[in-house]
Amino acid sequence: MLTRTVRIPRFFYVNKGSITKINEILNLEKVESTRTVIVSGKNFTKSVGDLVQRSIEGDSSRVDVENNDIQSIKEVENVIKIFEPSLVIGTGGGKVLDITKFCAYKLNKPFLALPTVLSNDGISSPVSVVQTEHGVSSIGTNPPIGIIVDIDIIRKSPKSTILAGIGDLISNFSAIEDWNLASKHVGEKIDKFAEILSRNSVEGFMQYLIRNGSSLLDEHTLISLAEGLIQSGIAMSLAGSSRPCSGSEHLISHALDKLLNHAKPHGLQVGLATLFTHTLRKRDISDLTALYRRIDFPDTPEDLGIQMSTFMDAIRNAPATRKDRFTILNLVSDKEIKEAIKIAYGR
Template structure:
């Protein structure tokens, strides 16, 4: 089963980074490259640099394809045992892509839990055409320091919850495709991805609860492993993600948090499948964590959201979800969304 060699989720894990790398025989001599952001990563460098005296540090400006290629080119000058990606999702995605180009294993050290790219075999990077999805090896190790995560903006934590919960809808779409088109389904991948989503849907904790942060981290790791098993993003990406991608493509200057968009997408997709009780449960949990449940709460008009849902199947050609199955007109989507909003207020 393709999965990380090690996963460390605990308070104070970051202080043991050097020891973890040595214990796992990744870099006993400390010859590592560290990719950091200009924000949280730069601040943590001051804390970690004394413990990693032989490491070379690389600043990654953004989550673009060009930035990832530059990082790879810069690392070719050194001889490293591994690349440590220290930061949020954009830095980790850029590092995964760069490491794939130079043949290095990646250890992902997350400073927030905004989405499931932490452990996935995919890098989402901005390019000249908008935003692309690139297949890469998944990280060989995951380190999450709960003390660091507790200091991250609460919006990022909530976004990760939305992304994890959306697995429930993505798995339902995959099973729908199996029933209608005969697409093969990997039962283990579904079990892991759906369990991750259900764990977050049922968890009673708030964003300040250390147990919720642990459960969320585990859920995001499980989602990544499920994608590795499936060989694609299928267990964690269905109509919910198509809607999110459409919003980004049609309105690139108004990008919201990925988890916020897919959370709303999941609730609406469940509504379209006739799973009204499940849609209501998802809405309830999203609201509990301050996540948007309507288009206007995301900063979009009803007409813009309707347009995005109508366009959504174009973002993943060949992927079959409830949107492709129903093949709704723009008018049908507008009416379905109005019904969804009415159900929220009933």
């Protein structure tokens, strides 16, 4: 019987003050860290980079980047080539982590991720979204060797980024339903392990939030969110595609990215679209809507600053953004779409 090998990070620590314990963690995990390159952003994450540099033993070199563009990639690559570190550490949001992961992969160095926001489920992924000569591309890389999330740092991140992380996690409910529909209608194979992980990641978080009625900045809420997003990433690594965590709601978000001059945060777009795709499937969304209102998550397109006509265009354009992905949008009429919009968003 054949088994499979999945590449995922070796370790994951999430706690208060975990960055200040980085030495202990690296020693415990037997990670060679005598020479490190620390990459951060230029604003708040620069101070986190300083904290990492103060907390870690051995020699280190720093580079601060602003974007995930070609110039920033060259800067990071140059520092790694000159300093020859045994470990490359990225601390920041998605862009900083993406270019650090990409450069470390290109130069064959292990990469440690220290996210400063929890805005999406890409933290543990073996993919980097960076700018190339051909535009923005998703490039296959190695996953991070480990992930350290410091809740004291996450607590200082903008509330919109925490909401975006929640939206990306909640969208798993919709993605799993689409995966099952694809299995039923076009015979797509479901990876049961990935499906269970994806579902448990969001159910665990929702149960915590509903049972405890806790605030978004509560330590355990944030730990539960970090754990959920990391589990989602592992589900995608297991499946070898984004399928367990990306269905029709993600296609609508991709269409919005193309229609809007300035797209809204990914997690907010997919969380909002989940209300609609769930309604299309005749699911009861009252619990979800009540939760959105309680945590101030946008529950209509207008709430997120998107005109309803643009949102409708995005729904119609959505299937074309990824033709190989069968979803509920392949099965419904324009009339059903309009009715679901009315129920989902009260319009």
